[in-house]
Amino acid sequence: MTAKALHPDRNFKYWLIAPAIFLLLLIGLFPLFYSLVVSFMRIDMMDTDTSFAGLYNYKNLFTDDRLWWSLAHTLLITVIALPIELVLGLAMAYLFLERMPGRQVFIALLVLPTIISPIVAGATWRLMFDNKYGPINQIISWVWGERVNALWTINPSLVYPAIIFCEVWQWTPFMFLILLAALSNVDKSQTEAAEIDGASFFRTFRYIVLPAIWPVMAIAILIRGLDLFRIFDIIWALTQGGPGTRTETISIYTYVQGFKQFETSYTAAIAFLVILLLTVICTWAIRRMGLVK
């Protein structure tokens, strides 16, 4: 046998993984670069002109009120829904920390909403919120004592409560499950020692429980924060961004621009704005939360 056969080409392994890498680049990086290129052009589906536009699309971003409003809507939903999900999830996790009969069954039932696809959840809640046939108005009518006809998905002052309710309904269990796991890992003798030391619930939480669950909690907040920033399905199913553009989030606006208005290049520019924002927020959050030492 030759030396070559005993020691085969060391680079051979790279050749073996090359097709997979190539495929990943093709479906991952290529669209990214392609849309970057598109964002500097003048492509839309109405015109054959595809000439180079320079920063024209990016310049338009700054004067597009509808874009900034959609960003504001997104942030509004995030800053309201995220804390509610966090606090509710934490409270539920505390509740289920104790052993009790039927605990497993209850946890499984509570987690169900998270398993449902968001678009299905949205469609379901649209039916629930229906002003004529939906059970929500019926239940409120029973409690109120007279017929209530709340237009949950149309009335401008009710759409946000409806959206946030659905969002909280679907994703609180996610927080609950993660925080339950984190809380179960807190050393019980430490909380017992604090109890004997005379610490209140909040002092114990602040100095003992929170630092222990923080790494897990921070990641849950990050994941849910990013999800909320990209929220689409629930709102699309409930209101399609309406009434008017009142509940249009950044994802919905991007979708409308790309696939209703067919402003391909401008949509690409919006997409890059979102990527930029998320990168900055994520990097800041990861540092701020101390997730990376």
Next chain:
Amino acid sequence: MSDLKITKLHKHYGAFHAVKGIDLDVPEGEFTVLVGPSGCGKSTLLRTIAGLEEASSGKVEIGGRDVTWARPRDRDIAMVFQNYALYPYLNVKDNIAFGLRARKFAEPEVERRVTRAAEMLGIAHLLARFPRELSGGQRQRVAIGRAIVRDAILYLFDEPLSNLDAQLRDDMRVEIKRLHQEMGRTMIYVTHDQIEAMTLADRIVLLRDGMIEQQGSPLDLFERPATRFVAGFLGSPKMNFIPATATASGVKLTDGTELALPAARPLKPGQAVVLGLRPQYIAMAGPTLAPGHARVPVTIELVQPTGSRVQATMPLGGTSIVAELAAHDVSRPGEKTEIDIDMTRAVIIDPETEKVL
């Protein structure tokens, strides 16, 4: 006044009956050790005193106040946990100060007390460190510091030394004893280690299967055990148990050896008994036989030196017994010799009831 009074305390975990009707009265300033084999209910009893477990029935009074249903924080107790239970995200100083701050002590007072406790325990130089930066012994000191910094009526220790190595355990034992003498406070200490119990306790409460088997001073339990279990649990090496039959003047072993008992015991001749002999009360035959002693010929089987003393194993009365002898006395294994047994210290047990007669 008693600092702790427990009346008819029961604790059930589902079908498991962990504490079966315990009555206990601990006077002020006493160091009480709850000792027993694992699963005897000693930790459950301590946790019920602390309020970490709820009593199934019965009454717990601390400092004359009924606290059976009070929360741990309202019981005026301090506790040291087996695994230290230090707060990992607070430094040593904040760990010790945690309870004081929780109880809204003024900061200068907190400072004063923490400094004093740290000095008592020799950890003043560690105040800025975090628990993960401490050795096992240092962590234990911090845990004790956290307890003694407060003015509690009761100080509870849940096997505090069991996670330390043998050398440190001895040091900390001395430390705890010294602390008790300095502070003069009531302490309840749980351990499964009979040496810890013997050395630390003013009073030992020996538990078995959720009930008190016997309580009293360490010497009391050592010299006058009430049952075979107590006799066997305390003392190292363990007490020798030899089956025998009562005679008019003493006992007769299965090999025919007759041993006279100096003091009259309530024995019926012919009654089956178990003779209990502590290894410490057996010695090599001296020039004269001391009164109350019995001289027996034996063959030494096995010799285990422990330094100044030697544990010698030898057959007697159909069983194998251990004697703790002075090191210079002992000859080689296989040698025939004579031993003197101090029969005034002998324990006679009824094999039926396991009670000492």
